[in-house]
Amino acid sequence: MSAQAASAACPRAQAQRDAAVVLLGTGQVGGAFLQLLRTRAGENLRLVGAANSRHQTIRAAALAERRLRERLNIAGDARDDDALLDALHASSAATKVVIDATASEELAARHPEWLARGCHVVTANKALAGGDLAGWRELQAARVHGGEYGDSATVGVGLPALATLRRLHACGDRVMRIEGVFSGSLSHLFNDYDGTRPFSSLLREARAAGYTEPDPRCDLSGEDVARKLLILARTAGFPLERAQIEVESLVPGSLRNVMLHEFLERLDELDDSLAARYAAARARGHVLRHLAHFDADGRAKVGLCEVPPAHPAAHLQGADNLFAFTTGRYTKRPLVIQGAGAGPEVTAQALLGDILALR
Ligand SMILES: NC(=O)c1ccc[n+]([C@@H]2O[C@H](COP(=O)([O-])OP(=O)(O)OC[C@H]3O[C@@H](n4cnc5c(N)ncnc54)[C@H](OP(=O)(O)O)[C@@H]3O)[C@@H](O)[C@H]2O)c1
Known part of the structure; x- marks a missing residue:
């Protein structure tokens, strides 16, 4: 069969052969994505634009450079999202994808507009879907008529948590409870914390x-986990708002409002209360885990919990994430998804996986 005949018979292969991408964010995740583009798995993607917060380029020669990320750190064209989108639309590719590997709320707010303009958006940025409900609704509306939205990297760094919830929801299975450990860094910290060393010393090492x-308060505040819980609950069909999560x-x-350097100098102020909680849990044969919890009756909570040895989170290792879904059909024991919950490489792979899955 000729190549043309093969692609007519298989439009999915055609799309994968012919995808143009713009990459927003060349930090840890964006950098790992650029590495993946140079492997066989990324050979069908054409990079037509890349940007950090200060510089961008749409020049083919610059985009082909191995040290693109480093170059953009020191030089490039002035930032202009519209010029990047124009480059994407000017490409002859059948599939046009904007990849958001930033944490920028400003960029996330533009996802619906890009979808409406016919681009696909693949994102590690959870600021829109995990922000206020109005943003979530705007996003869902844009998804109905516009491009596709790849969000595997926003929760569980590519573990099939959102895909599984969507499947259950589509099959009419009612989600009754969502529970788990959604932060790789907090998982790592509490899996290792056994009371023999101060928590602050583990935290310094983890940082x-x-x-x-870089500012561990972003992890310790629980807000990042709360955003993931919002995305999960909303995906399962519940219009949860941040204000409903404790x-x-x-x-x-x-220590909440002091400068980062002062916070780091005073880290040992975290130690006494955590040591007391650890000792109390241990006296009951339990361990401490950072859990998120949502019940279909609307109760939602994020924080440190004592869990008994039989709890699935009690045996986590490293920076693993855990998602346990109790549903109308998984009633007696939850459907559990567990695996690596942190790292730029698996996050970049989740982005690539979403692109390769585009129809
Ligand atoms: N790291 C992980 O393991 C991991 C895991 C799961 C999800 N994520 C998510 O992935 C996203 C990126 O994380 P990261 O660790 O790669 O962060 P990072 O290393 O801090 O990189 C962020 C990148 O975004 C760029 N950026 C910020 N605002 C921008 C804008 N308006 N336009 C274009 N670029 C902009 C930054 O540019 P400058 O260099 O100019 O500041 C930087 O290149 C975040 O949403 C994070 O929550 C990360």
Whole structure:
């Protein structure tokens, strides 16, 4: 069969052979995505634009450079989203994809517009879907008539949590409870914390190894996990708002508004209360885990919990994530998804997987 005949017989293969992509964000995840583009798995994608927050380029020679990420850090054209979108539309590719590998709320707010303009959006940025309900609804409306929205990287860094919920929902299975450990960094910290060393010393090590955000308060506040819980609950059909989630911050009030360097100097102020909670849990034969919980009756909570040895989260290792879905058909025991819950490589792979799955 000729190549033309083959692609007529298989439009999906045609789309995969001919996809143009613009990459927003060349940090850890964007950098790992650029590496993937150079592998066989990315050979059918054509990069037509790339940007960080300060610079961008649509020049083919610059985009082909191995040190594109480093170059954009020091030079490039001035930032202009519309010029990037124009480059995407000017390409002859059948499939046009904007990849959002940033945490920018401003960019996330433009996802519906890009979908409406016929582009697909593939994102690790959860600011829109995990933001206020109006943004979520705008996104759903744009998804009906516009391009497709790849969001596997927003929750569980590519573990099939959202895909599974969508499937259950589409099959009419009613989700009754969503529970789990949704933060790789908090998973790592509490899987390792056994009371023998101060929590602050583990936290310093985790930060140095890149497991936490540069400002660990972003992890410890629970807000990132709350966003993931919002996305999961909404995907399961519940119009949950942030105000309905009880979020326990592990950052003492006295450290919430100080500069980062002062917070890092005073990290040991976290130690006593966490040591007391660990000892109390241990006395009952339990361990501490950072859990998120949503019930169909609307109860939603994020924070540190004592869990018994039989709880699925009790045996987590490393930075694993865990998602447990109790539904009308998974009633006695939940459907459980578990695996690596952090890291730029698996996140970049989730982005690529969403692109390759585009119809
Ligand atoms: N790292 C992980 O393991 C992981 C896992 C799951 C999900 N995620 C999510 O993936 C996203 C990226 O994370 P990351 O770790 O790669 O962050 P990062 O290393 O801080 O990189 C963020 C990138 O976004 C760029 N950026 C910010 N605003 C921009 C804008 N308006 N236009 C274009 N670029 C902009 C930054 O540019 P500058 O360099 O100029 O600041 C930087 O290149 C976040 O939403 C994060 O929550 C990350």
